[in-house]
Amino acid sequence: MILRFGYVSTALHLWESSPSRTLTFTNWKKLDTNQRKEKLFHATAQNLNNTKRALFYNIAQGIHLYRMSSSLVPLATHPDVNWDYITPFREQFQEIGEIVKKHALRVSFHPNQFTLFTSDKVHVTQNAITDMEYHYKMLELMGLHDQATMNIHVGGAYGNKEKAISRFHDNIEKLDRQIKKQVTLENDDKTYTAQETLAVCKEHALPMVFDYHHHWANPGNESVEQLLTEIYTTWKNTEQQPKFHLSSPKSEKEYRSHADYVDLQFAVPFIKDLIAFGEDADIMIEAKSKDKAALRLVEELTALRGFKRIDGAVIQV
DSSP: OEEEEEEESOOTTSTTOOSOOOOOHHHHHTSOHHHHHHHHHHHHHHHHHHHHHHHHHHHHHTOOEEEOOTTSSTTTTOTTTOOOOHHHHHHHHHHHHHHHHHTTOEEEEOOOTTOOSSOSOHHHHHHHHHHHHHHHHHHHHHTOTTTOEEEEEOOOOTTOHHHHHHHHHHHHTTSOHHHHTTEEEEOOSSSOOHHHHHHHHHHHTOOEEEEHHHHHHSOTTOOHHHHHHHHHHTTTTSSSOOEEEEOOBSOSTTTTSBOSSOOHHHHHHHHHHHHHHTOOEEEEEOOTTHHHHHHHHHHHHHTSTTOEEEETTEEEO
């Protein structure tokens, strides 16, 4: 079986490589019309260029899995800004998509924690829809809208999980059908366990992204071994292999926070469960050291018996 590893957003091995340069609305308001345009154009151009740099770096390093930054376009969804980022940057978005497709990379987005479909407030749901539309529009511009995914959490419980999940069922249906087709759901570290998330995934035929660190912090009653069959089943109607998230706790006290690197001893039980299951998997490393953490973990795993490194961030077992 093959295990591929990736990382989130910023390639730390590259100089000045952030794809998430931003402009706050507060600072935007202080500028005149020309300055606003200049600042927005400059930040977006840098973000798209650094995304291309990261993709070329990934190709060179043998990293096939990459999560793009949700902050590629500053203030893209702010109702008072409402600027046209499509016309001036259409070619840059298209170029990113062509790189991804040419080199068979797997990319995704992870909209922020405020993209919620469990709220009882209409404006919160509308903001979530707007944010998902923004992410999907970027994928359309890249020509990746039928392959790249947008991963979200079920959301908050607001004191009553049953009612919150019922609202999720109603609110997620407000998404355009094509956008919903690209959604994946992830278990979280406080509220919705893997089994609860699986139930929602099955209701809407959505693939599940299993986060091992979150499961460790919020385990429910099922082991990883017990969950894997159902997790893999949620991906059966897609053309992609299941994706997993992996990080390790920052400390005993800050056990939900991500450490800089992935602790090998923390990760090995999860990796062994995947191996016992026997199917290929993609694993997104969410450690703070990003690409450095992903490559270090691959090196550490390949020092163990039975692991063979066949590309920069790919292991055969």
